[in-house]
Amino acid sequence: MSGLPDCQTLLLELHGGVLHITLNRPDSRNAMSLQMVAELRAVLAAVRDDRTVRALVLSGAGGHFCAGGDIKDMASARAQGADAYRELNRAFGALLEEAQHTPQVLITVLQGAVLGGGFGLACVSDIAISDHKAQFGLPETSLGLIPAQIAPFVVQRIGLTETRRLALTAARFDGAEAQRLGLVHFVEQDAQALAERLDEVLQQVLRCAPEANAMTKKLLLASAGQPSSALLNEAAQWFSAAVTGDEGIEGTMAFMQKRKPRWVS
Structure with missing residues (x-):
């Protein structure tokens, strides 16, 4: 087994070929800090070539998955x-x-919260299991920002038509609607049911040969077409322009001051 990195924002537990990764910043509803991004990338790199690790289970501590990007990181970037x-x-x-x-x-x-960056992570999962009360959404435009890195993956997951509606309204919706959209595969009524469904899915995954699964996944992704690095590079430039522009400054300040931005009457 490859050595796993030491993490401050993640809890890691490996057993039976399954690595459980828990986003562990419950005070901020597991908002995605730059440190958390770096630690997640380090964990993925550590297990990439290790076929004894058969599945990765990503969840959040404290009743929430991930509330999106960390506004504090954005403030320090300013x-x-x-x-x-x-x-x-x-x-x-x-x-x-x-x-x-x-x-x-x-x-x-x-x-709980599956917003912004958390929504993006759900969209790149092979199998998504949701609590019926989970709250999904793309809140970026309500903050004067754009879902720059997330949008191509959302379009790939649920299609352009629904992504346009969700991204341009910042609408919130629950697990049942997420299943209707094809974002999640299973919706459960409580924590016990979530755990039982996860056990069932893992049993199915572990029946499949790890290298065959890896190659099949590669084939399926190639068949579907991918969000390109060139587009994501350009989107990062657009994000920078948005967050440093008048709307981005007003939207993030309004969020931190717990008030409506000026474009909301």
Whole structure:
């Protein structure tokens, strides 16, 4: 087994060929900090070539999956200028690309907030299991921002038509609607049912040969077409322009001050 990195924002538990990865910043509803992005990428790199690790289970501590990007990181990037925003944004896109292509079967267990970056992570999972009360959404435009790195993966997951509606309204929706959209595969009524469904799915995955699964996943992704690195690079530039523009400044300030931005009457 490859050595797993030491992590401050993640809890790692490996047993029976399954690596359980828990996003562990419950005070911020597991908001995706730059450190968490780096640690997730390091974990994926550590297991990439290890076929004894058959599946990755990604979940969140404290009743939430992930509430999106960390506004505090964005505030610190402001002092460093536009390039810092672009790099911050692009690092998350790199995580999504690497999670999408990890040879292991990636399973997400979704509870509470599944917003922004959390929504993106759900979209790159092979199998998604949701609590019926989970709250999904793409809130970026309501903050004067754009879902720069996330959007191509959402379009690939649920199609352009529904993504346009969700991204341009910042609408929130529950697990049942997520299943209707094809974002998640299973919706369960409580924590016990979620755990039982996860056990069932893992039993199915472990019946499949690991190298055959890795190659099949590679084939399926190639067959479907991929969000390109060139597009994600350009999107990071657009994100930087948005977050440093008038709307981005007003939207993030309004969020931190717990008030409506000026474009909301």
